[in-house]
Amino acid sequence: MSTTQTLTAIHIPTPLRAFTGNQATVEVAGETVREALADLVARHPALKNHLFDEAGRLRSFVNVYVGDEDIRYLDGPATALKPGDTLSIVPSIAGGRG
Amino acid sequence: MLTHTAVLDAIREHGRDTYPEECCGFLLGTFAPEGNRVVAVQRVPNRRAEHRERRYTIAPEDYRHAERAARGLGLDVVGFYHSHPDHPARPSATDLAEATFPGYTYVIVAVRDGVPADLTAWSLAPDRSRFLPEAITVDDEALRAAQAEG
Numbered sequence: 001m002s003t004t005q006t007l008t009a010i011h012i013p014t015p016l017r018a019f020t021g022n023q024a025t026v027e028v029a030g031e032t033v034r035e036a037l038a039d040l041v042a043r044h045p046a047l048k049n050h051l052f053d054e055a056g057r058l059r060s061f062v063n064v065y066v067g068d069e070d071i072r073y074l075d076g077p078a079t080a081l082k083p084g085d086t087l088s089i090v091p092s093i094a095g096g097r098g
Numbered sequence: 099m100l101t102h103t104a105v106l107d108a109i110r111e112h113g114r115d116t117y118p119e120e121c122c123g124f125l126l127g128t129f130a131p132e133g134n135r136v137v138a139v140q141r142v143p144n145r146r147a148e149h150r151e152r153r154y155t156i157a158p159e160d161y162r163h164a165e166r167a168a169r170g171l172g173l174d175v176v177g178f179y180h181s182h183p184d185h186p187a188r189p190s191a192t193d194l195a196e197a198t199f200p201g202y203t204y205v206i207v208a209v210r211d212g213v214p215a216d217l218t219a220w221s222l223a224p225d226r227s228r229f230l231p232e233a234i235t236v237d238d239e240a241l242r243a244a245q246a247e248g
Contacts, residue, residue, distance in 0.1 A: 014176075015199045049226065090161050097120070
Protein backbone atom coordinates (compact mmCIF):
# COMPACT_ATOMS: atom_id res chain seq x y z
CA MET A 1 0.00 0.00 0.00
CA SER A 2 2.37 2.68 -1.20
CA THR A 3 -0.12 5.08 -2.75
CA THR A 4 -2.36 7.47 -0.87
CA GLN A 5 -6.03 6.71 -1.39
CA THR A 6 -8.48 9.48 -2.19
CA LEU A 7 -11.25 9.30 0.39
CA THR A 8 -14.61 10.78 -0.41
CA ALA A 9 -17.67 11.22 1.75
CA ILE A 10 -20.90 10.11 0.07
CA HIS A 11 -24.13 11.61 1.35
CA ILE A 12 -26.84 8.92 1.47
CA PRO A 13 -30.53 9.88 1.03
CA THR A 14 -32.53 8.95 4.11
CA PRO A 15 -34.43 5.92 2.70
CA LEU A 16 -31.17 4.29 1.62
CA ARG A 17 -29.72 4.53 5.11
CA ALA A 18 -31.61 1.32 5.83
CA PHE A 19 -28.90 -0.30 3.70
CA THR A 20 -25.90 1.52 5.21
CA GLY A 21 -26.41 0.62 8.86
CA ASN A 22 -28.17 3.97 9.30
CA GLN A 23 -25.12 5.98 8.27
CA ALA A 24 -25.96 9.32 6.64
CA THR A 25 -22.46 9.61 5.22
CA VAL A 26 -20.18 6.81 4.07
CA GLU A 27 -16.49 7.38 3.47
CA VAL A 28 -15.21 5.53 0.42
CA ALA A 29 -12.00 5.20 -1.58
CA GLY A 30 -11.68 5.88 -5.29
CA GLU A 31 -10.04 8.18 -7.81
CA THR A 32 -13.23 8.61 -9.84
CA VAL A 33 -16.97 8.69 -9.17
CA ARG A 34 -17.25 5.20 -10.67
CA GLU A 35 -14.62 3.83 -8.27
CA ALA A 36 -16.16 5.61 -5.30
CA LEU A 37 -19.60 4.14 -6.05
CA ALA A 38 -18.06 0.69 -6.56
CA ASP A 39 -16.45 0.97 -3.15
CA LEU A 40 -19.75 2.12 -1.66
CA VAL A 41 -21.65 -0.95 -2.90
CA ALA A 42 -18.73 -3.22 -1.91
CA ARG A 43 -19.08 -1.90 1.65
CA HIS A 44 -22.89 -1.99 1.57
CA PRO A 45 -23.95 -4.64 -0.97
CA ALA A 46 -27.68 -4.20 -0.30
CA LEU A 47 -27.44 -0.78 -1.99
CA LYS A 48 -26.40 -2.24 -5.31
CA ASN A 49 -29.82 -3.20 -6.63
CA HIS A 50 -31.17 0.27 -5.89
CA LEU A 51 -28.34 2.21 -7.55
CA PHE A 52 -27.42 -0.02 -10.51
CA ASP A 53 -29.45 -1.93 -13.09
CA GLU A 54 -28.84 -5.53 -14.15
CA ALA A 55 -26.28 -4.36 -16.71
CA GLY A 56 -24.32 -2.56 -14.00
CA ARG A 57 -25.27 0.95 -15.18
CA LEU A 58 -26.44 3.62 -12.78
CA ARG A 59 -30.23 3.54 -12.75
CA SER A 60 -31.76 6.39 -14.76
CA PHE A 61 -33.21 8.13 -11.71
CA VAL A 62 -29.94 8.05 -9.75
CA ASN A 63 -28.11 11.35 -10.03
CA VAL A 64 -24.71 11.89 -8.53
CA TYR A 65 -23.39 15.28 -7.51
CA VAL A 66 -19.81 16.23 -6.74
CA GLY A 67 -20.34 19.18 -4.45
CA ASP A 68 -23.02 21.17 -6.30
CA GLU A 69 -22.27 19.80 -9.76
CA ASP A 70 -24.26 17.02 -11.41
CA ILE A 71 -21.73 14.56 -12.89
CA ARG A 72 -23.76 14.61 -16.12
CA TYR A 73 -22.28 18.05 -16.69
CA LEU A 74 -18.77 16.92 -15.68
CA ASP A 75 -17.27 13.68 -16.96
CA GLY A 76 -20.05 11.36 -15.83
CA PRO A 77 -18.87 8.34 -13.82
CA ALA A 78 -15.32 9.03 -15.01
CA THR A 79 -15.30 12.36 -13.13
CA ALA A 80 -12.07 12.57 -11.13
CA LEU A 81 -12.25 13.10 -7.39
CA LYS A 82 -9.99 15.27 -5.27
CA PRO A 83 -9.42 14.88 -1.56
CA GLY A 84 -12.19 16.68 0.28
CA ASP A 85 -14.82 16.26 -2.44
CA THR A 86 -18.23 15.18 -1.24
CA LEU A 87 -20.64 13.14 -3.31
CA SER A 88 -24.40 13.17 -3.03
CA ILE A 89 -26.87 10.64 -4.40
CA VAL A 90 -29.98 12.52 -5.51
CA PRO A 91 -33.06 10.88 -7.01
CA SER A 92 -35.04 12.33 -9.87
CA ILE A 93 -38.62 11.18 -9.89
CA ALA A 94 -40.72 10.18 -12.85
CA GLY A 95 -43.76 8.16 -13.74
CA GLY A 96 -47.30 8.79 -14.73
CA ARG A 97 -50.42 6.97 -15.70
CA GLY A 98 -48.57 5.33 -18.61
CA MET B 99 -48.60 7.20 6.07
CA LEU B 100 -49.86 9.35 8.87
CA THR B 101 -51.04 12.76 7.78
CA HIS B 102 -53.70 15.37 8.15
CA THR B 103 -56.62 16.61 6.11
CA ALA B 104 -54.94 19.77 4.83
CA VAL B 105 -52.16 17.69 3.20
CA LEU B 106 -54.64 15.50 1.33
CA ASP B 107 -56.70 18.52 0.32
CA ALA B 108 -53.58 20.29 -1.01
CA ILE B 109 -52.71 17.29 -3.19
CA ARG B 110 -56.27 17.08 -4.55
CA GLU B 111 -56.30 20.80 -5.25
CA HIS B 112 -53.01 20.57 -7.16
CA GLY B 113 -54.41 17.71 -9.26
CA ARG B 114 -57.44 19.83 -10.10
CA ASP B 115 -55.30 22.89 -10.95
CA THR B 116 -53.10 21.09 -13.49
CA TYR B 117 -55.83 18.93 -15.07
CA PRO B 118 -55.72 17.61 -17.80
CA GLU B 119 -52.00 17.45 -17.14
CA GLU B 120 -50.37 15.53 -14.31
CA CYS B 121 -49.26 17.43 -11.24
CA CYS B 122 -46.35 16.44 -9.02
CA GLY B 123 -44.79 17.44 -5.75
CA PHE B 124 -42.97 16.47 -2.58
CA LEU B 125 -44.24 15.06 0.69
CA LEU B 126 -42.42 16.62 3.64
CA GLY B 127 -42.29 15.08 7.08
CA THR B 128 -40.41 12.39 8.95
CA PHE B 129 -39.58 8.81 8.06
CA ALA B 130 -40.93 6.09 10.30
CA PRO B 131 -40.87 2.33 9.78
CA GLU B 132 -44.51 2.04 10.86
CA GLY B 133 -45.53 4.67 8.29
CA ASN B 134 -44.07 7.99 7.22
CA ARG B 135 -45.50 11.10 8.80
CA VAL B 136 -46.41 13.75 6.22
CA VAL B 137 -47.01 17.25 7.55
CA ALA B 138 -46.69 19.39 4.42
CA VAL B 139 -46.49 19.23 0.65
CA GLN B 140 -44.51 21.25 -1.82
CA ARG B 141 -45.65 21.72 -5.40
CA VAL B 142 -43.04 21.33 -8.11
CA PRO B 143 -43.30 21.96 -11.85
CA ASN B 144 -43.75 18.90 -14.05
CA ARG B 145 -40.48 19.00 -16.00
CA ARG B 146 -41.71 16.77 -18.82
CA ALA B 147 -41.54 18.65 -22.12
CA GLU B 148 -44.39 16.65 -23.65
CA HIS B 149 -47.14 14.15 -22.78
CA ARG B 150 -47.71 15.91 -19.48
CA GLU B 151 -51.24 14.51 -19.48
CA ARG B 152 -49.76 11.08 -18.76
CA ARG B 153 -46.18 11.58 -17.56
CA TYR B 154 -44.35 13.61 -14.95
CA THR B 155 -40.73 14.26 -14.10
CA ILE B 156 -39.19 15.92 -11.06
CA ALA B 157 -35.63 17.11 -11.68
CA PRO B 158 -32.80 16.30 -9.27
CA GLU B 159 -32.21 20.04 -8.74
CA ASP B 160 -35.81 20.34 -7.56
CA TYR B 161 -35.18 17.47 -5.16
CA ARG B 162 -32.11 19.21 -3.76
CA HIS B 163 -34.05 22.45 -3.26
CA ALA B 164 -36.93 20.65 -1.57
CA GLU B 165 -34.55 18.71 0.67
CA ARG B 166 -32.82 21.93 1.75
CA ALA B 167 -36.15 23.62 2.42
CA ALA B 168 -37.35 20.59 4.39
CA ARG B 169 -34.16 20.50 6.48
CA GLY B 170 -34.73 24.15 7.36
CA LEU B 171 -38.03 23.08 8.90
CA GLY B 172 -36.49 20.07 10.65
CA LEU B 173 -38.17 17.78 8.12
CA ASP B 174 -37.19 15.44 5.33
CA VAL B 175 -38.48 14.65 1.84
CA VAL B 176 -40.37 11.47 2.70
CA GLY B 177 -42.06 10.93 -0.64
CA PHE B 178 -43.76 12.26 -3.72
CA TYR B 179 -47.21 12.73 -5.13
CA HIS B 180 -48.60 12.93 -8.63
CA SER B 181 -51.99 12.82 -10.33
CA HIS B 182 -53.50 10.39 -12.80
CA PRO B 183 -55.88 12.43 -14.97
CA ASP B 184 -58.82 10.26 -16.05
CA HIS B 185 -57.06 7.14 -14.81
CA PRO B 186 -57.28 5.06 -11.61
CA ALA B 187 -55.18 5.97 -8.55
CA ARG B 188 -52.99 2.90 -8.91
CA PRO B 189 -49.30 2.75 -9.83
CA SER B 190 -48.87 2.15 -13.56
CA ALA B 191 -46.18 0.05 -15.22
CA THR B 192 -44.42 3.38 -15.88
CA ASP B 193 -44.58 4.27 -12.19
CA LEU B 194 -42.97 0.94 -11.29
CA ALA B 195 -40.31 1.13 -14.00
CA GLU B 196 -39.32 4.62 -12.82
CA ALA B 197 -39.68 4.04 -9.06
CA THR B 198 -36.81 5.31 -6.96
CA PHE B 199 -36.12 3.78 -3.53
CA PRO B 200 -38.09 1.75 -0.99
CA GLY B 201 -38.94 3.88 2.03
CA TYR B 202 -40.45 6.81 0.17
CA THR B 203 -44.23 7.21 0.17
CA TYR B 204 -45.81 7.64 -3.25
CA VAL B 205 -49.24 9.28 -3.28
CA ILE B 206 -51.43 9.12 -6.38
CA VAL B 207 -54.60 11.12 -6.83
CA ALA B 208 -57.04 10.26 -9.61
CA VAL B 209 -58.65 13.27 -11.27
CA ARG B 210 -61.77 12.44 -13.24
CA ASP B 211 -63.14 15.06 -15.64
CA GLY B 212 -61.22 17.67 -13.68
CA VAL B 213 -62.57 16.56 -10.29
CA PRO B 214 -60.22 14.92 -7.75
CA ALA B 215 -61.37 11.41 -6.87
CA ASP B 216 -59.53 8.52 -5.18
CA LEU B 217 -56.29 9.21 -3.37
CA THR B 218 -53.97 6.31 -2.54
CA ALA B 219 -50.50 5.78 -1.04
CA TRP B 220 -47.87 3.21 -1.93
CA SER B 221 -44.30 2.22 -1.25
CA LEU B 222 -41.86 0.29 -3.39
CA ALA B 223 -41.27 -3.32 -2.25
CA PRO B 224 -37.71 -3.88 -0.97
CA ASP B 225 -37.00 -6.16 -3.96
CA ARG B 226 -38.34 -3.46 -6.36
CA SER B 227 -40.83 -5.95 -7.85
CA ARG B 228 -44.04 -4.01 -7.11
CA PHE B 229 -45.69 -1.25 -5.17
CA LEU B 230 -47.25 -2.18 -1.84
CA PRO B 231 -50.35 -0.29 -0.68
CA GLU B 232 -49.86 1.99 2.30
CA ALA B 233 -52.70 2.78 4.65
CA ILE B 234 -53.48 6.49 4.95
CA THR B 235 -54.20 7.45 8.54
CA VAL B 236 -55.61 10.91 9.07
CA ASP B 237 -54.98 12.17 12.56
CA ASP B 238 -55.42 15.91 12.69
CA GLU B 239 -55.19 16.00 16.50
CA ALA B 240 -51.89 14.08 16.77
CA LEU B 241 -50.24 16.22 14.13
CA ARG B 242 -51.38 19.45 15.68
CA ALA B 243 -49.95 18.31 19.00
CA ALA B 244 -46.65 17.30 17.38
CA GLN B 245 -46.37 20.64 15.60
CA ALA B 246 -47.09 22.51 18.82
CA GLU B 247 -44.22 20.65 20.49
CA GLY B 248 -42.02 21.78 17.60
